[in-house]
Structures are given as structure tokens and as C-alpha cells.
Amino acid sequence: MNEAIDDPIKVTAAEGERLHISGLFVGFVSGLPQLVFPLVAAVFGVRETKNPALIPIVIAAVLILSLFFRWLAWLRFRYHVGDHDIRVEKGILSRTARSIPYERIQDVSIEQKPLARMMGLGEVKFETGSGDGDDAKLSFVTLEEANRLRALIRSRKAGAVVAQEDPQAAETEDDETIFAMDGKRVFILGLYSFSLVIFAVLGGLAQQFDFLLPFDVWDFKRWVGLAEESGVSVDKINGVGMAAQFILAFGAFTSLIFIGFATGVARTLLREHGFRLTQTSKGFRRRRGLLTLTDVVMPAHRVQAAVVQTGPIRKWRGWHSLKFVSLAQDSKEESNYVAAPFATLDEVWRIAQAAKIDAPDGDERLRRGSARYWIIQLLLLGPPILVAMAALVIFADASFIRTTLLLLLLVFAAIMFWLDWRRYRFGLDDQQLYLQRGWWQQQLTIAPQVKVQSIEIAQGPLARRLGLASLKFGIAGGTLEMIALPLTTARAIRDAVMRKVATVDYSAINQSH
């Protein structure tokens, strides 16, 4: 990263500000699940003494102790917004003093979990470029303070010093909505997000906590017994004949489908409700969420590449998603900044344009990969399968006709390789690199050439035989690898991109140019 330029000034956060006291309560409540194990342990310990009256006392003691330490931590936590950096001092016994220079702050995000939202509080997170993610967090401050801090940091980063008493200064500037999703669209996205994950979760929970249940979940006979108790005879189900069994199976299947869609809609609604992407003078600002509201800002100059994704059905209906690649992480699950989860291509290109990434305009000379690359991989699969067939016939006395079924594997692989080859394209124009791949999860990556950090031509033993190479571009926060191109093409592309790259200093990826 770029060197810190400003001298550390002897400012301590000692006279800085405290977090909001109500945050203590929010933290305490949301931290309760962590107390379950100490509580259980304490209760078990007390049970040994054969004095049940102690149990509530112990529980109260654990809770009070926890609250006490949270209060101590609150007492010892100060933050100070200085001229050059934000300082945070914390720690009950071992003290930590951290300074975050404004130049290094990439993102200021405000998160409001349900409880905090009810109390008008927010959690402010400062993110810098460092990989570990745990940079600094103020949990919790009032929402006005959170907005004030963000406005302040934005203006400090820009070099101007805004009066601190003007909290709405940066909020009310040219906040222009460039993409939003209404309830109907969120609902349709939910339908596309069909998911049976709930069964995995329930199964996992049942396995984790089955010691708490009064019976064994996996005991089939027990379920049969339960059914009989409530008047359903299993023999009767077995005896109702084909048609009825078919209807039962159909019912089960339908409810499975319904649950899958319902899960998708519910999860999507929770995450994407009220999705709004606005463009400010600094970059993008995205607000979304039903219960947990998130509000994340992404400076436009930090966008390293754009990824447009779709699937066969989505594409047929004209839906795409747009993500921006950058060094900062969006959330734990998504490393890229979701700019539009569900949009038409027109909308996608309009947003990309705001990040100075252009739609492919037909000038990018998209090319297919050399088919030999896929054919050779398929041929390599042949010998192991033939050997397996021979082994089955000779050693396991399997009938020859049956072992030919193994050849279906080869057919399946051939179809997969063919689909992969058919969808794969690479190309470049004067400004950007293009890479398209995937037939199920279809992905188009567009990266401005000036944002390439390094270029590598790689050749494995097979590729050399075929005269092919792959071309790997280092992108901050993402990958872009062109495969199956002739070595001469790879060299030509590399030279073309290097001419673009070497003319611009872009090592300071966090600064605007």
C-alpha cells in the first residue's frame, strides 16, 4: 500500500468520545447466546452441591459479571476524530491504541441490526486495505453520530475540512438514485433463488442438538409408532395402492418445491428489501435489508473490474446481476460489491458506465478458445475409464455389456467440455479486457487494462505440446485468466496490455486519479 505520508502527531484519544451508553445494552443482549455455555457449565457445577436454590443466584451472577465487564470495556473505550486520522483506544488491562489515517480508509459502513435500529443506534465500521478485515469498529453510536462520522471522513479524504457541526453535509449532496428494486422485483429474484438449504440447516440442527430431544430423531420405528398413535396406520399407507401412493408422493414433492421457493423468497426479501444504489460525487452508495439495514459506500475509482452474471433461465427472461471487483470485501459471503443483484442489461451497463466501465460495443474482437485444449482433456479421461472397465471384467467378473455403462461418464464429460468450450470467449479492445465463461453460471468479466497489476504467460507440459498457453492477469480483488490461446496470441495480448499499463502509475490503487 502507499506509504503513510502524514507524521504521527501526539494526539491521544484520551480526551476523545465514548460510545453511546445504550450500546452497552444492545451488545449485552446480542451477546447472550455466547453466555449459554458458561451458564450451562455453571448450572452443572452448582448441581453437584445439591443445593438448587443456588442455581438462579449463579445465573444472575454470570449475567451481572458479563454486564460489568462490558461496562468496564465501555469505560475504557474512546475514539477521537483527529485532523489526520481516527484514533481508537481500548482494552481493560492491555491497552490498544490504533491510528487509522484517513488516506487508508477505504470504506465507512453503517450497519443497523434490528435491536440497534429500535434504539436508534448504528455500528460504524472503518475498512482499510489490509487483508484481515478487523480494522476498527464503533459499536454502537447514535445514528446521527454515525452519519456525521461518515460525512466527516469522506470530506477529510477529499482534503477539505467540513465543519463538524454539519452532519448532513455529505448526505444531502448529489445523491442520485441509479438503480433500485421494488417489491415485485425482489419477489421475482426470490423465486430465482430457489433453495432447499433449510433442510440442510434443520438436519444439521437436529444432529447438533439431538441430545436435547426426548427421542431419537433418526429412529424410523419411533416415527411409525407416533403415526400409529395418532391413528394413521402405516400398513394402511402401504396398502392403499399405487394411485394413492402416487398422490402422496406428488404431495410431498409439491410441498418440497413450495418450501424451496418460500425459502428463496424469504431469504432474498431479508437481504435485498428496499435495494437502492445511489451515485454520489465520491462513488456508489448501496442501501438494502429488511431487518438488518446495511449502507455501504464504494468509491468509483476503486472498482477494478465488473462481473456480469446470469444463468440460462435468467438470461432467457433478460435478468442479469452486476458486481464490482475491488480489494474491500462486501460481506463475509460476497467478496465483490453487489451493485445490482437483478437487473436488465440496459440497467447493468448504465451502472457500469458510472464506474467508467463500458459495455462491449462489438469492437472487442471476442474469440473462442482453441478446441484442442478441451479435446485433449477429454482424451486423457479415456485411458483411466478403459482401465477401470478392463479391471472390472477381469477381476470382478462383471459382464462386459454392463461395464460399457462406464462409457456414459465419457459422454457426460464430453457434453460438459463442449458446453464449456461453446460459452468461453476472450478478447480485448483498446481499453478493456473481456472474459466470458460458464454455461450454467454465465459470467462476463470486464476489466480496464490500466488496472492490471501483473501479467503472466503460463504453459503446462500438455499445453506446450499443443502450442497453447494461458494468460493470467493480476487484478486487485479478483482473477482474470484467459485459457486455451495460441502462444503467439498470448504474447500479442500481453504486449498490447503492457503498453497501456506501463504508461499509468496505478500502484496507489486506493487513490483517485
Next chain:
Amino acid sequence: MTDDNPPDLTPLDPAFVTTTRIVTALGLLPFVIGAGALEIAKLLPPGSFIVPTLLLYAFIAFTVPARKYRRWGYDMGVDRLRIVRGYLFYRDTIVPFGRIQHIDVDQGPIDRRYGLATLTVHTAGNHNSTVALPGLAHADALAMREAIRAAIRQDAL
């Protein structure tokens, strides 16, 4: 592909062959000891473990490093560093000075004995976030670091 590498690639310091030999020999020593132990246990006719092991050991520790050395090369350009390596798995990497975030010069104990060092440049990209160039004379590595730093500073102005 070595044939169509431009001839202007700079080779590494010849001492790189020696240091690689020492490192490989030390690293593979446990296998030789293992073969010796099996030999002493007299499971098979004499020499059936130790002879092939020693032959392989000599090949990997003595011949391979010399070949490896021939496949390495680098080129310090005005605005870029190019590193070429490998035969079976050939890699040809270019890092523009303008994209280098920071630079390390490392020296291990064996390197120090032979006056060698490894130059590592760090970029912001996920792929090739560190690119290492081993087997440089220590003074060369330091000079390259200074040259890259100067180039970066000039760019930034």
C-alpha cells in the same frame, strides 16, 4: 519454449546452482536415511533399496538444480520486471514497476554464505500478489530494489 525467449534475459548468479543443490540435498536427506534403515533391516537382497535411492538422490540433488538454473531468467526493463522460469511448468511474468506495492530482499543462511539474495515484489493483484526472483547476487538485488523504488517515486511525482 526456451528457444524463442529473447536472448536478452539475464541469467541468475551461478552460485544459485550450488545453493539449490545444498538445499535440495538437505531436504531429501531423510529419504536416504530411510532407505539406509530399510537396507539394514535386510528385507530384500542387499542394495535393492539404497542403490536406486542414491541414484535418484544424486540426479535430483546434483543434475536438476543445474537444469533449473538454465530455465531461470529475468529482465530489468525501464518500467517493468520480467521473470521467466520453469520448463515443464513454464511461467513468464511481467510486473510493471508502477504496480509494485512494496519490495523485499530476503537472505537465508545458505544464501548468505554464498552472497545471494531473493528479491520479492508485491502487487495488489490476487494472482501473483508476490513474485519472487531468487539467486541474485546480494548487491544486485539491493541495486534492483533501489532502481525499482526510484522508478516508483518518479512515477508518483
